[in-house]
Amino acid sequence: MSDLDQFRQETRAWLEENCPQTMRTPMRSEKEATWGGRNPEYAHPDQKLWLDRMAARGWTVPDWPTPYGGGGLTPGETKILREELARIRARNPLHSFGISMLGPALLKYGTEEQKLGHLPKIARGEIRWCQGYSEPNAGSDLAGLQTSAEDAGDHFIVNGQKVWTSYADKADWIFCLVRTDKAVKQGGISFLLFDMASEGVSTRPILLISGNSPFCETFFDNVKVPKANLVGDLNKGWDVAKYLLGHEREMISAMGLGATGSDALIEAARKGADPLLRAQIALFQVRAQAFKAMSERFIDELKAGRAHPAQPSMMKYYGTELNKTRHELLMAAGGSDALEWESDATHGGAPARTWLRTKANSIEGGTSEIQLNIIAKRILDLPS
Amino acid sequence: MPLYLNDDQTLLRDTARDFVAEHAPVSHLRGLRDANDTTGFSRDLWREFADLGFTGILIPEAQGGLGLGHVEAGIVLEEIGRNLSPSPFLTTALAAVEALKGTAHADRWFPGILAGETVAALAIDEGPKHNARITLQATRAGNGYRLTGTKQFVHHGHVADLLLVAAQTDAGTALFAVPADAAGLTANPERLADASIAARLTFEGVEVDADAIVGEGDAALTRLLAAARTGASAELVGVGAATLDMTVGYLKQRKQFGAVIGSFQALQHRAAHLYSELEVARAAVLKAQQLLDAGTEAADAVAVAKAMTGLATTLAVQEGVQMHGGIGMTDEYDLGFYMKRARILTELFGDTNFHADALARAAGY
Numbered sequence: 001m002s003d004l005d006q007f008r009q010e011t012r013a014w015l016e017e018n019c020p021q022t023m024r025t026p027m028r029s030e031k032e033a034t035w036g037g038r039n040p041e042y043a044h045p046d047q048k049l050w051l052d053r054m055a056a057r058g059w060t061v062p063d064w065p066t067p068y069g070g071g072g073l074t075p076g077e078t079k080i081l082r083e084e085l086a087r088i089r090a091r092n093p094l095h096s097f098g099i100s101m102l103g104p105a106l107l108k109y110g111t112e113e114q115k116l117g118h119l120p121k122i123a124r125g126e127i128r129w130c131q132g133y134s135e136p137n138a139g140s141d142l143a144g145l146q147t148s149a150e151d152a153g154d155h156f157i158v159n160g161q162k163v164w165t166s167y168a169d170k171a172d173w174i175f176c177l178v179r180t181d182k183a184v185k186q187g188g189i190s191f192l193l194f195d196m197a198s199e200g201v202s203t204r205p206i207l208l209i210s211g212n213s214p215f216c217e218t219f220f221d222n223v224k225v226p227k228a229n230l231v232g233d234l235n236k237g238w239d240v241a242k243y244l245l246g247h248e249r250e251m252i253s254a255m256g257l258g259a260t261g262s263d264a265l266i267e268a269a270r271k272g273a274d275p276l277l278r279a280q281i282a283l284f285q286v287r288a289q290a291f292k293a294m295s296e297r298f299i300d301e302l303k304a305g306r307a308h309p310a311q312p313s314m315m316k317y318y319g320t321e322l323n324k325t326r327h328e329l330l331m332a333a334g335g336s337d338a339l340e341w342e343s344d345a346t347h348g349g350a351p352a353r354t355w356l357r358t359k360a361n362s363i364e365g366g367t368s369e370i371q372l373n374i375i376a377k378r379i380l381d382l383p384s
Numbered sequence: 385m386p387l388y389l390n391d392d393q394t395l396l397r398d399t400a401r402d403f404v405a406e407h408a409p410v411s412h413l414r415g416l417r418d419a420n421d422t423t424g425f426s427r428d429l430w431r432e433f434a435d436l437g438f439t440g441i442l443i444p445e446a447q448g449g450l451g452l453g454h455v456e457a458g459i460v461l462e463e464i465g466r467n468l469s470p471s472p473f474l475t476t477a478l479a480a481v482e483a484l485k486g487t488a489h490a491d492r493w494f495p496g497i498l499a500g501e502t503v504a505a506l507a508i509d510e511g512p513k514h515n516a517r518i519t520l521q522a523t524r525a526g527n528g529y530r531l532t533g534t535k536q537f538v539h540h541g542h543v544a545d546l547l548l549v550a551a552q553t554d555a556g557t558a559l560f561a562v563p564a565d566a567a568g569l570t571a572n573p574e575r576l577a578d579a580s581i582a583a584r585l586t587f588e589g590v591e592v593d594a595d596a597i598v599g600e601g602d603a604a605l606t607r608l609l610a611a612a613r614t615g616a617s618a619e620l621v622g623v624g625a626a627t628l629d630m631t632v633g634y635l636k637q638r639k640q641f642g643a644v645i646g647s648f649q650a651l652q653h654r655a656a657h658l659y660s661e662l663e664v665a666r667a668a669v670l671k672a673q674q675l676l677d678a679g680t681e682a683a684d685a686v687a688v689a690k691a692m693t694g695l696a697t698t699l700a701v702q703e704g705v706q707m708h709g710g711i712g713m714t715d716e717y718d719l720g721f722y723m724k725r726a727r728i729l730t731e732l733f734g735d736t737n738f739h740a741d742a743l744a745r746a747a748g749y
Contacts (some may be wrong), residue, residue, distance in 0.1 A: 266748075269744070269747070282743055283740050289743070290665060293387065293688070294663060294667035304388070373649070380652075380656065382646040384647060
């Protein structure tokens with residue numbers, strides 16, 4: 001038996017033993033996601049159990065080096081772990097912007113001190129991070145951001161406002177783009193980390209059409225940030241930000257958008273759909289399964305260093321558009337049942353709220369139009 | 385197995401790309417059409433395919449072939465699609481070889497296929513839409529069978545040496561290998577929209593030996609169709625990829641309103657969307673090929689590949705013509721040939737709706 005076969009067998013046995021049955025069912029609403037942090041919220045005690053067991057093995061971040069809290073797995077082993085988790089339909093043990101976004105950026109650009117200080121806590125879900133990128137006048141045109149960090153000797157003084165900061169009200173730390181040079185657009189931006197408990201930080205949730213408030217406005221009023229918290233070089237934050245955005249798009253496209261999770265739709269179709277809806281679902285299934293193959297190819301190419309650097313844009317674009325389609329179809333299949341807003345039967349209106357939430361998929365992390373611009377320019381080489 | 389081409393496969397792709405582009409570019413197809421050629425392809429070219437070993441790509445090494453798989457056959461087919469090269473590769477080197485492999489028929493037919501002499505055709509469809517219903521009757525007669533019925537949309541059916549015929553026996557469906565010179569068999573060739581030729585076949589009590597059966601039940605036909613569908617999908621990827629290349633190239637050089645039109649966001653977005661659909665389709669095809677080569681259950685993946693390439697390449701040719709404007713409508717420009725070939729390949733062995741429906745049935749809805 002090859003080493004990988006043996007790894008698969010051991011992994012399967014370990015998961016069988018350690019993944020609670022409750023964590024092998026689809027999440028019924030956003031509230032069942034595990035985010036960790038200083039003040040963790042668990043809808044079910046098994047969430048914590050599952051997180052702790054996975055974190056103890058470094059399997060929340062299987063391919064990170066072990067000194068940083070990772071599992072130190074090879075790409076082949078990581079793929080097998082992912083397959084085995086999917087096989088038992090295990091829930092994600094930890095939803096985390098630290099894992100999917102900040103982590104890769106720190107691994108590439110962070111100092112050893114920053115890596116050791118932050119990565120293990122991310123891996124164990126002890127610190128919950130949020131992303132301070134967008135501003136009221138800098139959304140897709142991110143380089144126009146205004147939040148400033150003034151040099152004050154051994155620290156910076158940060159002033160300004162961020163918007164669409166996902167879960168800022170629940171996050172412990174923020175990774176933040178700040179302007180350190182007003183004279184140049186992209187070249188005057190730096191990448192800072194700081195504690196949301198710092199004096200001068202305040203947040204205000206933004207109520208969305210889904211009736212939920214995952215996003216916040218975030219205000220900085222003379223926030224003091226030690227210079228040791230600068231990631232990468234001063235005024236070179238754009239490189240870090242772009243690298244991170246690539247991972248964000250990767251994460252968004254890997255969140256099963258379009259690719260997986262079509263089970264609910266197929267289930268709905270089995271219960272009965274009119275012929276036209278059945279046809280729409282069948283054609284959706286073609287695209288969703290094809291995109292699943294694309295996701296597999298994308299990850300294989302990434303691991304082998306063969307992916308085009310702009311490929312995450314394609315994945316993000318396609319996956320989010322597919323996900324919106326899926327939820328339109330789920331609503332069509334659900335009929336009036338899917339419209340209940342607060343009932344127990346719908347777990348607090350999960351179908352309708354999720355449907356509405358997905359409309360942000362093609363806006364957040366760079367709009368679909370921005371992704372298409374990137375594909376056109378960087379892959380197809382079309383002129384400006 | 386990672387879902388991209390390995391080094392050997394990349395090498396094969398480069399070889400195939402150079403060879404097909406040089407020996408059978410679109411002008412080759414145009415030449416055959418303009419000469420009103422009645423074979424539908426060049427036999428000389430088919431022998432050149434053989435010289436490179438391509439006709440034996442799926443034939444086991446022990447029988448003189450290259451012993452490669454569906455991924456490799458698909459690599460050649462993508463280049464065929466890219467250049468719209470007329471050739472019996474899909475029906476002969478892929479589908480027929482896959483169906484005959486491991487049967488007693490292999491010894492009889494493989495040498496000719498390896499030499500680039502033998503052409504096989506697939507007699508599967510009986511109506512204008514591909515479906516699973518087979519009514520061509522194979523009735524017991526002495527030691528063999530007597531075949532009665534009709535088939536249509538049989539590419540190369542009028543010049544093939546070997547016909548693989550799906551028929552209905554007392555015991556269910558079966559696949560027969562029928563030599564094309566069998567008495568009682570007539571072929572009426574019809575030129576199709578893309579200038580290729582497909583025949584309507586009439587079987588009037590065509591007598592074959594009992595050992596003409598390649599396989600009984602659905603298994604042999606299923607294996608043949610899985611290969612043919614996946615191959616047609618690979619060819620569609622090639623047609624779509626070439627169309628995208630042509631279109632993007634045109635966007636970069638055509639000027640209107642004092643700017644190259646490729647700088648217009650409206651067109652950039654359409655091109656980028658098209659690119660995305662084609663990449664997704666390409667991944668679906670490779671997935672199906674790899675599963676077939678691994679001998680794993682691949683029915684869904686094959687259906688996805690055929691349906692998705694139908695969607696993506698149909699979009700490619702439609703967008704291609706639209707973004708080219710009037711020139712895309714002219715016979716002189718090559719784009720129209722791509723539109724026509726895409727339509728034929730999409731229809732072949734089940735269109736997008738057929739395969740989406742199959743997927744739905746398999747999922748139980």
